[in-house]
Amino acid sequence: MDSSDMTDEVLQRTAVEALRTMVLARAFEDKISALYRSGKIVGGVYLGRGQEAFSTALAGQLKKEEGDIFAGLIRDQAGRMGFGESIDDAARTYLGSVKGPMRGRDGNIHRGRPKEGMPAMISHLGTSISTVNGMLMGKRFQGKTGMVGGATAGDGATSTGAFHEGLNQAAVEKLPLVVGVANNQFAYSTANDRQFACADLVDRAIGYGVTGYSIDGTDLLESIKTFHLAIARARAGEGPQLVVGRLLRLAGHGEHDDAGYVPDQLRAGELGKDCIEKAKTQLLEHNMITGRVIETLESEAISAVEEAVERAQGEPKPHPSEDSWRALSTHHLIEGMS
Numbered sequence: 001m002d003s004s005d006m007t008d009e010v011l012q013r014t015a016v017e018a019l020r021t022m023v024l025a026r027a028f029e030d031k032i033s034a035l036y037r038s039g040k041i042v043g044g045v046y047l048g049r050g051q052e053a054f055s056t057a058l059a060g061q062l063k064k065e066e067g068d069i070f071a072g073l074i075r076d077q078a079g080r081m082g083f084g085e086s087i088d089d090a091a092r093t094y095l096g097s098v099k100g101p102m103r104g105r106d107g108n109i110h111r112g113r114p115k116e117g118m119p120a121m122i123s124h125l126g127t128s129i130s131t132v133n134g135m136l137m138g139k140r141f142q143g144k145t146g147m148v149g150g151a152t153a154g155d156g157a158t159s160t161g162a163f164h165e166g167l168n169q170a171a172v173e174k175l176p177l178v179v180g181v182a183n184n185q186f187a188y189s190t191a192n193d194r195q196f197a198c199a200d201l202v203d204r205a206i207g208y209g210v211t212g213y214s215i216d217g218t219d220l221l222e223s224i225k226t227f228h229l230a231i232a233r234a235r236a237g238e239g240p241q242l243v244v245g246r247l248l249r250l251a252g253h254g255e256h257d258d259a260g261y262v263p264d265q266l267r268a269g270e271l272g273k274d275c276i277e278k279a280k281t282q283l284l285e286h287n288m289i290t291g292r293v294i295e296t297l298e299s300e301a302i303s304a305v306e307e308a309v310e311r312a313q314g315e316p317k318p319h320p321s322e323d324s325w326r327a328l329s330t331h332h333l334i335e336g337m338s
């Protein structure tokens, strides 16, 4: 099995859909950033700018209707949308609307729809691996087969005990897990050379006994082909797959951070290239898309974001005494209580 199993037609369809998702995620995050700067968002705002290609190349190729799972992190707006999260779900959570999936009670990025295969994000780095393991094992115990679980981690998350335990457990259990490690060179302000001593994080794959891939995470087509192969192998029972993408976050750790610790040389180099601009050029060169379609994707994304934000802004916040403040981690969330 190799990535050439992907026909030109499927590659083109996947790439155009991925670009649509990337453009939508960027438009949404640009809007959220502007709202944050004008004091309209409570809590922190963390963006995935520069990581959209890698994120959606994984999640956009998972099939939630077939029982797949995706556990994204703070840089995975594009992945969430690629997996099927609506702009309304995202906008309502940032703006505290009671109509959002967390009913306006949980912060910004801590949202999900577990019943639909998307667990709410846990901040503790590395823990999403064991969350997905548990969901996959649960399905296994129910006799369900054929699904894949995707999880993401930053370079910093790979140094936690939770990451190690999760990946080790997935390898021992031969779970159909695909982990996308977005190596954006920094864990907050700590650079790679202060985080780990191996040459490439993919070197760890052999220690866990899992298949590893090291790719340019700013390259959409390379990311799609690699995740296509990794997902197919996981689905075919070949066990966990670890994909490490080299990239750079084109934002601060959060919108409160000016990322002054990122050297200009790194920003000016290959990793500092904007994956969306790169994808547009790539798709145009391969005759997969026209300039006109790109313009349409962009204008549709801006309108859809404006409409969703306006809707969420007009909706009520949770009522302090009349609404239930029961924790959303109960079975009510799992069962899809709105």
Ligand SMILES: Cc1ncc(C[n+]2csc(CCOP(=O)(O)OP(=O)(O)O)c2C)c(N)n1
Pocket (backbone or CB within 6 Å): 075, 123, 124, 125, 153, 154, 155, 156, 157, 158, 160, 184, 186, 187, 188, 253
């Ligand atoms: C176990 C744990 N330790 C520390 C933190 C605080 N923290 C939040 S984000 C972050 C940096 C994460 O870096 P990385 O995993 O590379 O992801 P990135 O933010 O670069 O996408 C840290 C240290 C945490 N959330 N969990």
